[in-house]
Amino acid sequence: MDKSKVYSVEEASELIKKAANTKFDESIEANINLGVSPDKQEHQVRTSVILPHQVGKKIKILVFAEKDAAEIKKLGASVGNEEILKEIEGGKVGFDKIIADSSWMPKLAKVAKVLGPRGLMPNPKSGTVTENPIAVLKEFAQGKVELRAEKVPIIHTVIGKRSFETRKLSENLASIITAVRAAKPEGFKKELIKSVYVSSTMGPSVRIDLSSLQPTEK
Structure with a gap:
């Protein structure tokens, strides 16, 4: 070589x-x-x-969304809530990817200092801030x-x-x-x-x- x-x-x-x-x-x-x-x-x-x-790498995805909780779980992802948000605020982050709709972004902004350095803060440029989290979740499932x-x-x-x-x-x-x-x-x-x-x-x-x-x- x-x-x-x-x-x-x-x-x-x-x-x-x-x-x-x-x-x-x-x-x-x-x-x-x-x-x-x-x-x-x-x-x-x-x-x-x-x-x-x-x-071939299966990733753990967390989705913060106003609706479609059942569909999110069906697709193998976790549904974000206030309890998980508190865990993140305390530094506990057990996910490889986080997707959110715009309604959750003000709350997620409070934990940006935790998610940002890990490359996990949802971002419109990467498509992880979306009004159609199910579609984005399916895309990540497809590779x-x-x-x-x-x-x-x-x-x-x-x-x-x-x-x-x-x-x-x-x-x-x-x-x-x-x-x-x-x-x-x-x-x-x-x-x-x-x-x-x-x-x-x-x-x-x-x-x-x-x-x-x-x-x-x-």
């Missing part, structure tokens, strides 16, 4: 799989290096995308992932597992790159994506030739 070389996503996938020698099915991760300055509010990049191939660069100019995300076919890894990464490019901050004139590196959880990273990725519809 030549660290000075840029590989097609197909070549990179094969190299990463060969280098991964653990007994478990390692995640394949992508680090997308951006040309923005996230310390500037107008340069923050935040978006989401439904991956064509789910990465929707959030992509953001807020403190450092890097988006880190999982694109699949070592057991995935190369085609699936390529299609997931292409979908992510398409979504990130579409989220380019308004007025930013430079190239948004500087470089992309892919690696397994425990393995070395490989730089990807972006021209080897087939563009996808957003």
